[in-house]
Amino acid sequence: MTQGLQMKTSKQTRLGFITGLIDKKKIESFQRILFRATRGNMFFKKAPIKEPMLDPRTNEMVEKVFFLLFFSGEQAKTKIIKICETYGASKYPCPEEFGQRAQMMNEISSRLAELKATIDAGNRHRDGLLSMVSYQVDQWSVMVRKQKAIYHILNMLNIDVTRRCLIAEGWCPVSAKVQIQDALDQAAADSNSQISTIFQVLRSKESPPTYFKTNKFTGAYQEIIDAYGIAKYQEANPTVFTIITFPFLFAIMFGDWGHGICLLAAVLWLILNERPYKKKKLGDIMAMAFAGRYVILLMAIFSIYTGLIYNEFFSKSFTFFGSSAYHCSDPSCSQSTKSGLIKTRSTPYWFGVDPVWHGSSTELPFLNSMKMKMSILFGVSHMNLGILLSYFNAKFFGNKLDIWYQFIPQAIFLNCLFGYLSLLIIVKWCTGARADLYHVIIYMFLSPTADLGENQLFRGQKYLQNSLLLAAAVAIPWMLLPKPLILRKKQHKKMHRSAHGVKESLDMESPDKDYTSHEVHEGLEFREILVYQIIHTIEFVLGAVSNTASYLRLWALSLAHSELSSVFYDKILVLALGYKNKAVTIIGVVVFVCATIGVLLCMETLSAFLHALRLHWVEFQGKFYAGDGYKFKPFSFSPISEED
Incomplete structure (x- = not known):
């Protein structure tokens, strides 16, 4: 074709040609339209381009095809140009003379070489700058986030236009007032400010946020309580008692000092490698275990203690x-x-x-009886602690109604029934009597006047039981009626005074968590208060029975853990060691180790943990803990650093 184009022919017989690029999806249709428009008087060649190209119209990477088209006549040229424009084909000029085409190729090659050299130089310069910046990009990123956090706080401030100053209102611990004032004075000195910052304590009617100072040991226990609910401001914090009671109740269910040693070794590894693990990004389960490492530490220590009491080491004594x-x-x-x-x-x-x-025919009945009675003793003691804390809450807030008509009847009802059962258990243990305590408690309700017979543990037991039963019966209406009636009387008194134009606020003694957290207004009806008190009374009376029974999970899980440990030892390890074949022995030992770690040290640990958590959240905290506050969140850069 090159030789043919170089031939000297007349302008009437010389062929014209067009070169360009077109989308690969349109090439077939484009070729058919050209064939019909020129009635077949054309020569069409195409060649695909390997790499996708950027379409300047859509800014998308598309696959294109190079085409070369020969035609004859000016009319055909006009038609072809219109078709190319319709299909969005890109046309490129190409000289007809061979020398001009060669010159054009040289110019394009030189331009490509210059562009390549420029791009390579730009890439080298970019890589050099990125290498220099890479050492500081983390610091810059932290600095940017800190600046955003500061501006976020500044946006919460109020602008006083007249005085041309910013006013910030917030909460701070009382113990930090001196520290805050010193920090403000230091900031004013560092910034050469001519006007000092004024720090003034305001009185607010809003309930303050709750703030407890914690460290890495107590922080995990506080998180357990906060997961149930944030304490109301100056409400008794259950964490103080949970630090001991939580791992102890766990250990009652997990009592095996061999398993406790394994758990202790694992948690000591986490504690000794505390600094390296803080810097690593851990998985969900590992991060949870690391965050609660000090909780697991006490759980392991208490498990060793209870395991020594149970005299169980991998089910052996x-x-x-x-x-x-x-x-x-x-x-x-x-x-x-x-x-x-x-x-x-x-x-x-x-x-x-x-x-x-251990190993005797009476082992299971003996351990069942001991652990069941022990669970009741611990359960009643734990619930009494919760009721006692409700007294301290009511006394601190000055709520005499809750002391006289909630704490006292609740303590009487619980201890007249289940406190008396705990007393019978201790007397039976001390005297060695053969009395049936189930029979005593059941017939205390069904037939209180019947003779106790061989179930009598001490003199005057029947009269004591009748007195306790009567006191428990009196405690129910004591919880139910007086408090709503007193509140109704105070409400009517306030309405009467308001009618005579006397503005006097009703002293509600102290906020109750549901209907005394605000002043009683005229729209609060007596029946609403009464319905709430009925629900509260029924919940406590039935809960006293169900909660006491709920503590029997201490016995049930302890029994399950002991029996599983015994089965793994007798049916896997002992049988494997009895074979003379070493391969069978090794397999048996491996299976025993895997079963112990997987079931007893992982699944049983999680199960006992969850049951101990439920006993604290429902049976213990339900007696006194409102948990309707909100957490104090001071401004700090530490979350940004921890995220990094």
């Missing part, structure tokens, strides 16, 4: 604290098949459970 007070009556029986036990001395095994009970 040891005689660390002297010899047993019993021996097997059958000379042919072994440690694992004890059928009869005879007491040989009056001095008992002085710490924890006597090891002779």
